[in-house]
Each structure stands twice: as structure tokens, then as C-alpha cells.
Amino acid sequence: MRAAGGGAEKSEYVRKTFSEIAPRYDLLNHLLSLNIDRGWRRKAIAELRLERKPRGRYLDLCAGTLDVSQMLASTSGFDGSVIAADFAEPMLRAGVAKVSSLPVSPVTADALRLPIESGSMSGAIVAFGIRNVADLDAGLREVHRVLEPGARFVILEFSTPRSPLINTAYQLYFNHVLPTIGGVISGHPSAYKYLPKSVANFPVAEDLAQRMRAAGFNSVSWRPLTLGIAAIHSGES
Numbered sequence: 001m002r003a004a005g006g007g008a009e010k011s012e013y014v015r016k017t018f019s020e021i022a023p024r025y026d027l028l029n030h031l032l033s034l035n036i037d038r039g040w041r042r043k044a045i046a047e048l049r050l051e052r053k054p055r056g057r058y059l060d061l062c063a064g065t066l067d068v069s070q071m072l073a074s075t076s077g078f079d080g081s082v083i084a085a086d087f088a089e090p091m092l093r094a095g096v097a098k099v100s101s102l103p104v105s106p107v108t109a110d111a112l113r114l115p116i117e118s119g120s121m122s123g124a125i126v127a128f129g130i131r132n133v134a135d136l137d138a139g140l141r142e143v144h145r146v147l148e149p150g151a152r153f154v155i156l157e158f159s160t161p162r163s164p165l166i167n168t169a170y171q172l173y174f175n176h177v178l179p180t181i182g183g184v185i186s187g188h189p190s191a192y193k194y195l196p197k198s199v200a201n202f203p204v205a206e207d208l209a210q211r212m213r214a215a216g217f218n219s220v221s222w223r224p225l226t227l228g229i230a231a232i233h234s235g236e237s
């Protein structure tokens with residue numbers, strides 16, 4: 001199977017691939033990111049500013065194995081609930097034990113058609129997921145639809161470092177080391193070749209910020225993390 005171009009074909013490729021790598025996803029995630037991903041997720045959750053509405057209902061979109069949901073629902077002072085949506089059910093199942101005693105409801109759902117009432121969520125976050133959604137602009141509009149006016153939306157996503165030196169080292173790691181280790185451990189070589197391609201095809205930070213604005217978000221801003229390897233974008237509905 002190879003990475004598909006767009007639309008329904010891309011959607012089906014992504015859903016099937018994540019369903020297949022689900023049992024090894026957590027191990028590979030933390031190994032290949034040298035555990036930096038945990039700190040990135042914590043910073044992204046802080047951008048939600050949960051203290052503004054600690055009893056609210058929050059959406060963890062493309063929730064995968066529920067790391068963000070777990071961290072969000074365990075935040076000190078949080079007294080609300082989390083809907084964790086992902087269309088690859090095996091990913092949710094692989095992580096469900098992490099949230100067994102937390103106010104998190106995993107829901108198998110497509111980011112483009114969320115089974116959530118308009119204007120009902122107090123905030124939304126998506127970590128390493130929006131890049132995979134077949135129609136980025138429709139995905140951003142769908143998040144905007146489910147948010148209450150003024151609610152915050154946070155995107156944590158890989159980015160491309162600006163420094164040529166860092167970028168060369170990063171591309172070497174991302175295009176060669178990562179697909180090799182990922183392919184061997186997951187037993188799914190094409191999945192870890194898809195990752196660098198999907199990052200290369202994803203809009204640069206300014207473009208993503210512009211597309212958030214076009215989808216209806218205000219006060220959009222972004223900042224790079226760890227030498228520009230990742231970035232956090234945020235906006236308000």
C-alpha cells in the first residue's frame with residue numbers, strides 16, 4: 001500500500017495504516033521522538049487555558065492512543081470532561097486503559113463529520129493529527145463549528161526547521177533513520193515512509209495560521225518548539 005493523493009483514498013489509507021500500527025504506536029512514538037513529544041503535548045495543553053473554564057467539555061481530535069486526553073483530564077484543577085475522537089478504533093482501544101479512571105469518552109468518529117452538537121465544546125486540541133486529515137480546510141471548519149464562541153483551538157504538529165543546518169540533520173533523521181527503525185519495529189515499512197512525506201506536504205506555519213483564520217478563527221498565533229521541529233498554533237472561535 002502506498003500513501004494516497006487526497007480525499008477518500010487518503011482517508012482510507014490513513015485509517016487503515018493507524019489501525020495496523022496501533023499496538024506499537026506508543027512505543028515507537030516515544031522512542032523515535034526521544035520522549036520529547038511528552039513535553040510538547042504538555043505545552044500544547046497549557047495553550048488551551050483550561051483555567052478559563054475548568055468544568056468545560058473539551059475535544060481531543062485525532063486522539064489516537066489517548067496521550068493528550070489522559071494528560072488533559074489529569075491536569076491539576078481540571079473538573080470537566082473530554083471527548084476523544086479518532087476514526088481508527090484500534091488506536092483508541094490501544095490507549096483506553098490510560099483513561100479508565102478519568103472523565104474521558106473515546107468516540108470513533110471522522111474529524112470531517114463529528115457527531116457533536118454545534119457550539120457545544122469549550123475548547124479543542126489536535127496533536128499530530130490535522131496533517132493526516134484528508135481535507136485540512138474542511139477539518140478546521142468542522143472544529144470551528146463544534147466550538148462555543150471564544151473557545152480556544154490548539155494544534156500541535158511537526159514543522160520544518162528554518163536553520164539549513166538543523167534542517168539537514170532533521171531531514172536525514174526523518175527520511176532515513178525514522179523510516180528504518182519505525183518500519184522494523186512496527187512491521188509496517190510504508191507507514192513510517194508516509195510520515196516524512198505527510199510532513200513535507202503539510203503547509204508551513206504561516207500558511208496554516210492563514211488557513212485557521214480562513215476557517216473562522218481569531219487571535220491566531222503560533223510558535224516553534226525544539227529548533228522548529230514542531231510548532232503550536234492556537235486560535236479562538
Ligand SMILES: C[S@@+](CC[C@H](N)C(=O)[O-])C[C@H]1O[C@@H](n2cnc3c(N)ncnc32)[C@H](O)[C@@H]1O
Pocket residue numbers: 011014015018019029061062063064065066067068085086087088091109110111112126127128129132133134
Ligand atoms: C499520529 S496519530 C496522533 C495521535 C495522538 N493525537 C497523539 O498525540 O499521539 C494521528 C491520529 O489521527 C487519526 N486521524 C487521522 N485522520 C483522521 C480523521 N479524518 N478523523 C479522525 N481521526 C483521524 C489517526 O487515526 C491517528 O490515530
